[in-house]
Amino acid sequence: MGIMAHKKGLIMGVANDKSLAWGIAQTLSKQGAKMAFSYQSEVIYRRVKPLAESLGGIELIECDVTDDESLKSLFEQLGDKFGKIDFIVHSIAFASKKDLVGKYVDISRNNFLNSMNVSCYSFTAVCQHASNYLADGASILTLTYLGAERVMPNYNVMGVAKAALEASVKYLAVDFGGRNIRINGLSAGPVKTLAASGIDNFGYIFKWNQYNAPLKRNTTLEDVGGTAVFLLSDLSSGVTGEIIHTDSGYHIVGMKAADAPDISISALSVAD
Numbered sequence: 287m288g289i290m291a292h293k294k295g296l297i298m299g300v301a302n303d304k305s306l307a308w309g310i311a312q313t314l315s316k317q318g319a320k321m322a323f324s325y326q327s328e329v330i331y332r333r334v335k336p337l338a339e340s341l342g343g344i345e346l347i348e349c350d351v352t353d354d355e356s357l358k359s360l361f362e363q364l365g366d367k368f369g370k371i372d373f374i375v376h377s378i379a380f381a382s383k384k385d386l387v388g389k390y391v392d393i394s395r396n397n398f399l400n401s402m403n404v405s406c407y408s409f410t411a412v413c414q415h416a417s418n419y420l421a422d423g424a425s426i427l428t429l430t431y432l433g434a435e436r437v438m439p440n441y442n443v444m445g446v447a448k449a450a451l452e453a454s455v456k457y458l459a460v461d462f463g464g465r466n467i468r469i470n471g472l473s474a475g476p477v478k479t480l481a482a483s484g485i486d487n488f489g490y491i492f493k494w495n496q497y498n499a500p501l502k503r504n505t506t507l508e509d510v511g512g513t514a515v516f517l518l519s520d521l522s523s524g525v526t527g528e529i530i531h532t533d534s535g536y537h538i539v540g541m542k543a544a545d546a547p548d549i550s551i552s553a554l555s556v557a558d
């Protein structure tokens with residue numbers, strides 16, 4: 287039956303078969319969870335529908351996280367279909383592409399607020415709208431990145447949004463802790479998803495992580511799925527307000543590995 291048998295939950299942020307949310311959904315499915323996916327728009331629906339069908343028994347509900355009415359309607363529909371919810375995965379971020387290159391200082395007020403809205407506030411909004419629908423022992427998870435803690439080239443406003451997101455995890459853990467509801471973050475190493483496509487020098491960052499991470503490899507969807515299922519299951523019943531790194535150990539490293547090959551940005555093609 288699996289460790290998620292009898293658990294029902296929501297996955298937000300599957301866009302295609304490379305999405306971190308899809309890796310999490312696959313592992314949850316193997317462990318017997320019942321799930322609904324929320325998708326951002328009609329365009330995404332076309333890609334998510336076949337994925338949902340491949341797992342079977344998945345409800346699909348549209349939700350744009352910048353819209354409170356859309357969030358309200360999402361949880362009303364989930365409440366009707368599921369009753370109480372045992373887990374939620376928030377795997378959503380957005381910044382304007384032009385702000386993910388060059389200097390952070392150049393960000394406009396409007397783009398700063400929009401990035402914070404989608405990438406940070408939306409997690410708090412999800413917890414707020416979900417509140418009345420959560421079961422005793424529920425677990426809520428968001429996805430974050432090391433760029434919240436350290437400066438990473440081009441991550442810019444996303445790093446600021448992730449830092450605020452990680453602080454939100456702690457405040458939300460206290461707000462919900464008295465109801466035995468847990469809130470955690472998973473800090474994933476670089477993965478080639480839509481949210482990584484077209485990012486300046488991503489191939490270089492990817493290789494750098496591979497050569498310098500203690501495990502000498504990059505992060506996989508299976509790695510992310512495994513940590514997520516731990517955090518969403520009762521195995522982690524004593525864990526809340528935590529950020530767990532799932533990055534082959536990269537975050538502990540202080541200097542280039544002695545055996546890391548010399549790589550230069552210019553030597554890497556886009557395909558790398």
Ligand code: NAD
Pocket residue numbers: 298299300301302304305306307325326330349350351352376377378379380404429430431432473474475476477478479480481482
């Ligand atoms: P992805 O593009 O597959 O997922 C991003 C999702 O955000 C998409 O499904 C998109 O539809 C959704 N989204 C954006 N704006 C939205 C809105 N207004 N309403 C509803 N949904 C919206 O890419 P991903 O890499 O799987 O990203 C998922 C999460 O993982 C993000 O929070 C990202 O910051 C984080 N993350 C990614 C990496 C990486 O290297 N790919 C590493 C660490 C953390």
Ligand code: IMJ
Pocket residue numbers: 379380381382383386430431438439440441442444475476477480481482483485491
């Ligand atoms: C994104 C930008 C710059 C450096 C980056 C990333 N590094 C990693 C990412 C080193 C790992 C991926 N990541 C962790 C993200 O959170 C990505 C968020 C994102 C990506 C895009 C690309 C397309 C777009 N807007 C985006 N908004 C957020 O138009």
